Amino acid sequence: MVSDVGSVVQGFYNKTPFPDYDLSRFNCTDDLVANAWSFAEILDRSIDEKASVVDVGTGTGQLSAFLSLRRKNVLGIDFSDSSLNKARALKQKLSLILGVCKRLTFLM
C-alpha cells in the first residue's frame, strides 16, 4: 500500500526517473566504472565484495548496476515503474547479474 504522500512521490518519479541518463552512454561495463559518481566509488570501496546489497529507492539503477560489478547479490528496489524500466534496460544491455524489483512480495 502506498500512502497519499507516497503516491505523490511515486507519481513524481514516474514522470522524472532519477538519475536520468541516455542508455547509449553505457555500451559495456567499463562505461559504468567511467561514469561512477564519487559517492558510488566510496560505497564500492566500503562494502565487502561478499556482502549482499539491497538498494532501496534504486531509481534507474545506475548505483546498483555499478555495485553489481564486484558483487553477486545486489537487488535494486523502487516503486517507480518508469525508473525500473530504465534499470531493467541497463541490466539487460550490459548482461548484469542484478535483481530489479518493485516490491518484496515474499515479505508481504
Ligand SMILES: C[S@@+](CC[C@H](N)C(=O)[O-])C[C@H]1O[C@@H](n2cnc3c(N)ncnc32)[C@H](O)[C@@H]1O
Ligand atoms: C532521488 S531518487 C534516488 C535514486 C538512486 N538511489 C540514486 O541515488 O541514484 C529516489 C528514488 O526513491 C524511490 N522511492 C521513494 N520512496 C520510495 C518507497 N517508499 N518505496 C520504493 N521506492 C521509493 C523513488 O521512486 C526514486 O526512484
